[in-house]
Amino acid sequence: MDLWLIFLTGLTVGGLTCLAVQGGLLSATIAAREEEDLEEGDKRRYSVWPVLAYTILGFILGAFGSALALSDNARIVMQLLAGVYMIVVALNLLNIHPIFRYAIIQPPRFLTRLVRNTTKSKDIFAPALLGAMTIFIPCGTTLAMEAFAISSGSPILGAAIMGTFTLGTAPLFFGLGFLTSFLGDTFKRKFFKLAGVLVLYLGITTFNSSLILAGSPITLQTIKEAIPIYIDLSGGAYASDDSNVTVVGGVQTANITVYPTSYTPNRIQVKVGIPVRLNLTPVGGLGCTAGFRIPQLGINRTLAQNQTTAVEFTPTNPGKITWTCSMGMYYGVIEVTS
Amino acid sequence: MIKKKFKITDMHCTSCAISIDFDLEDLEGVKSAKTSYAASVCEIEFDTNKLDDQKILENIKKSGYTAIPLE
Numbered sequence: 023m024d025l026w027l028i029f030l031t032g033l034t035v036g037g038l039t040c041l042a043v044q045g046g047l048l049s050a051t052i053a054a055r056e057e058e059d060l061e062e063g064d065k066r067r068y069s070v071w072p073v074l075a076y077t078i079l080g081f082i083l084g085a086f087g088s089a090l091a092l093s094d095n096a097r098i099v100m101q102l103l104a105g106v107y108m109i110v111v112a113l114n115l116l117n118i119h120p121i122f123r124y125a126i127i128q129p130p131r132f133l134t135r136l137v138r139n140t141t142k143s144k145d146i147f148a149p150a151l152l153g154a155m156t157i158f159i160p161c162g163t164t165l166a167m168e169a170f171a172i173s174s175g176s177p178i179l180g181a182a183i184m185g186t187f188t189l190g191t192a193p194l195f196f197g198l199g200f201l202t203s204f205l206g207d208t209f210k211r212k213f214f215k216l217a218g219v220l221v222l223y224l225g226i227t228t229f230n231s232s233l234i235l236a237g238s239p240i241t242l243q244t245i246k247e248a249i250p251i252y253i254d255l256s257g258g259a260y261a262s263d264d265s266n267v268t269v270v271g272g273v274q275t276a277n278i279t280v281y282p283t284s285y286t287p288n289r290i291q292v293k294v295g296i297p298v299r300l301n302l303t304p305v306g307g308l309g310c311t312a313g314f315r316i317p318q319l320g321i322n323r324t325l326a327q328n329q330t331t332a333v334e335f336t337p338t339n340p341g342k343i344t345w346t347c348s349m350g351m352y353y354g355v356i357e358v359t360s
Numbered sequence: 361m362i363k364k365k366f367k368i369t370d371m372h373c374t375s376c377a378i379s380i381d382f383d384l385e386d387l388e389g390v391k392s393a394k395t396s397y398a399a400s401v402c403e404i405e406f407d408t409n410k411l412d413d414q415k416i417l418e419n420i421k422k423s424g425y426t427a428i429p430l431e
Contacts, residue, residue, distance in 0.1 A: 126398065
């Protein structure tokens with residue numbers, strides 16, 4: 023999970039796009055409260071509330087995603103749609119064509135009015151409530167993040183995604199908000215582009231994950247292998263050495279260590295027609311790598327911590343077989359040679 | 361009361377549209393303001409005795425956006 027990327031997206035967008043209006047609302051609320059002559063501390067309370075509210079939202083979205091992803095096919099479709107949506111939002115941020123504006127859902131009037139009325143409230147909880155209510159007036163980038171949280175298919179991951187994103191928006195929102203107004207439009211535009219590129223990256227990887235999960239013969243990885251230029255899209259996942267497959271009692275055996283965010287080794291070579299056994303041992307905590315899949319062979323196992331699970335099959339054709347985690351984020355390749 | 365449409369040229373997300381609406385509705389004489397981010401159009405219903413195009417353009421400019429009267 024590229025949480026730092028999500029943080030960076032929040033950091034670049036925060037206080038500029040999504041939170042532009044919310045920042046204005048906040049200052050209005052604080053102004054209303056200052057009339058009542060109440061001391062400092064509101065800002066701090068406000069900064070905690072959105073993070074909390076969005077974390078809870080992320081949890082709910084993740085749970086929604088896991089409910090949707092009852093079957094592998096449903097999960098693949100969900101990730102595909104989320105990926106496409108994120109790409110469209112990114113194209114809008116990058117200002118490619120006005121048509122992409124229509125992807126950004128504008129919240130209904132009654133919700134914005136509700137938020138508006140909270141702004142004018144002098145109630146002691148108004149800033150906190152407002153912080154929580156900003157959920158209802160999301161901007162495109164927030165929507166993209168919400169799609170991403172749903173596609174994670176896990177309440178915990180969803181909460182982590184939304185929490186990190188909102189946390190990322192905080193520094194700009196509070197510290198640098200005034201600075202950006204000095205720096206002007208050109209600076210803002212650059213920030214939008216950066217946010218657009220980040221969302222595009224997240225969208226493409228989400229889309230690609232669904233392709234890997236679907237056992238598609240065309241993924242970024244296979245494209246990469248087909249072209250001679252070396253672009254490392256795996257984030258170092260291919261860095262490990264090829265395994266030394268040993269033949270034990272006529273079975274080609276490979277020991278694979280399953281880390282929370284990688285499989286080591288992640289490239290093994292076997293001969294066609296001879297049974298293969300993969301001994302999978304998760305260590306160092308469970309991640310989504312514990313959901314082990316080989317889409318082409320219809321193999322789907324959940325691995326237990328510190329126990330070795332054996333997966334056996336016999337390759338019938340030369341070529342490449344991809345194994346992947348349950349979300350298509352981490353993977354490895356079995357090269358079948360004749 | 362008349363209804364008039366303005367093209368808004370520099371919004372970057374739906375929050376901008378909300379922002380414009382809120383600021384316009386604070387203006388004396390504005391009955392309603394509906395800005396669509398997707399269409400980049402703001403539809404305002406206002407009292408011509410109290411307001412004119414110029415004042416509305418100024419208000420939108422104050423919110424940080426550029427408006428052009430349509431029609």
